[in-house]
Amino acid sequence: METFVFEHVTFSYPDCEKSALTDLSFQIRESEFVLVCGKSGCGKTTLMRHLKKSLVPYGIGDGAIWYYGEDLMLLDNRRDASEIGYVGQDPESQIVTDKVWHELAFGLENLGCSVGEINRRVSEMASYFGIQTWFRKDTCELSGGQKQLLNLAAVMAMHPKAIILDEPTSQLDPVAASEFLNTLRRINQELGTTIVITEHRLEEVFPMADQVLLMEDGRLLFQGTPQETVRFVARAQKEELRELLPASVRICMQVQPDCAAIPLTVREGRLWLTETVKEPQIRHLERPKAETPVQDTAICMEEVWFRYTRQGEDVLRGLTLNVKKGQIYALMGGNGAGKSTTLGVLSGRWKPWRGKLAIFGKRIESYGKTGLFDHCLGVLPQNPASVFTEITLEEELYEALSYEPVSREEKLAAVRDMIWEMQLDGLERMHPYDLSGGEKQRLALGKVLLRDPKLLLLDEPTKGLDPHFKRKLARILLEQKEQGRTIFMISHDIEFCGEYADQCAMLFDGEVRAADTPERFFCGNSFYTTAANRMSRHLFDNAVTCKDVVELCGRNTVKRSI
Secondary structure, three states: OOEOOOOEEEOOOOOOOOOEEEEEEEEOOOOOOOEEEEOOOHHHOOOOOOOOHHHHOOOOEOOOEOOOOOEHHHHHHHHHHHHHHEOOOOOOHHOOOOHHHHHHHHHHOOOOOOOOHHHHHHHHHHHHHHOOOHHEEEHHHHOOOHHHHHHHHHHHHOOOOOEEEEEOOOOOOHHHHHHHHHHHHHHHHHHHHHEEEEOOHHHHHHHOOOEEEEEEOOEEEOOOOOOOOOOOOHOOOOOOOOOOOOOOHHHHHOOOOOOOOOOOOOHHHHHHHHHOOOOOOOOOOOOOOOOOOOEEEEEEEEEEOOOOOOOOOOOOOEEEEEEEEOOOEEEEOOOOOHHHHHHHHHHOOOOOEEEEEEEEEHHHHHHHHHOOOOOOEEEEOOOHHOOOOOOOHHHHHOOOOOOOOOOHHOOOOOHHHHHHHHOOOOOOOHHHHHHOOOHHHHHHHHHHHOOOOOEEEEEEEEEEHHHHHHHHHHHOOOOHOOOOEEEEOOOOOOHHHHOOOOOOEEEEEOOOEEEEOHHHHOOOOOOOOOOOOOOHOOOOOOOOOOOHHHHHHHHEEEHOOO
């Protein structure tokens, strides 16, 4: 029996010439685990919202969508609420109550369940998801990972037949993301719940899938098993499609293009690499040591302590860090470690109760109310929508230049250039809230860059971005760096930090516990490290990126042939 059937579904947003979905036809069978992937802006979020009647976006649509043989658009509201669960990108946006136990019960109360049934279901879900220890906590006290787990548990309490998940791990640290995805696999395997998920982190979710829907420009490019998808991408010879695949697949495709069984997981990749390289004679990459001149300090934090309330616990506990001018500095750590709090203190939003903080050698309080943001500081918040104030994308970017002493023609030219730079062509008239997660992120970043700041504070800049645009973002950040600007970013994207950051640091318990170059930082970690490093560390000493592993494989192959 098919859970969902799409028949020639086409959809366009209002005042938008380009269709978000074009002639989509596919089936999702009962109890399947389905992965929807593709470049940012290819229509994934729009597709996911079409799987739940109450979330179908406003616009012009055509075609038919069936849910267990019934027209989805005619589905009873109660069945839509209880049988089709939805978990989005932002953990906080779905939480509607103040207590964890009330959040678990909220959906059941709205369905009119009896008190006895509510107690039974809530107790069962709290036990299944391991929520007992924070069952009576305030929801505002939870970390990002806990909030997302609570969202999933609240959905599961209603006993859904299908769960739709749109980038559910985008704001989770690697450990929390892994735990969340493993919980999804258990739900699918033990309860038979149909899972449909979009995700850019494919290292773990790709091999879980029964089938993969590969999308491009609103169309279904391919549908098949993970192995069939890999073979299709290999034949397609499109680099932007290869970038979507897990690290083990990309490495194998470059080292051994004719491999019969391409490894999908780190474990399979490890075994394949052992068989391919066997006993490596070259285990270490010699990296040229560039002469680094003495740099001025862009950010200096010394023994900074901060708490949100007078009687509350300290979130930052003697935080000390130094960021040099012209550096890309990546701060990592688990959800709730204090990363976003650090960004809030750096931006002047919150004032520490103890310690020193200077930006470009000047105490932060001496900048005044507006001086800090007058071409000095640019902030990209965790929720990009929080910077949106206008009703179209074009007007949103124009607003960033409102107070600049230049002509209207120059402002419009700058806006057009930024639209092209952020690959938002054709979306000029769209409302910012109708954009996909990745498009919102690019719009917010473009708005920040138009202010021409010397110091960029970025909170999860790669959230919602596909690998293709991550490379584009990296080029933008490297250009900013070459122009003397400094980038301080908070990120859970280990692969991105490992390839492009100059310095990586681990925040734990309110203070920096480790800081080093990506090579030394990641090679010493077991979980906070790249898939390429986990796959190859038994053979190679300092391989962090896929490029490093491919290069070392090539050198050892040449060495053996000689």
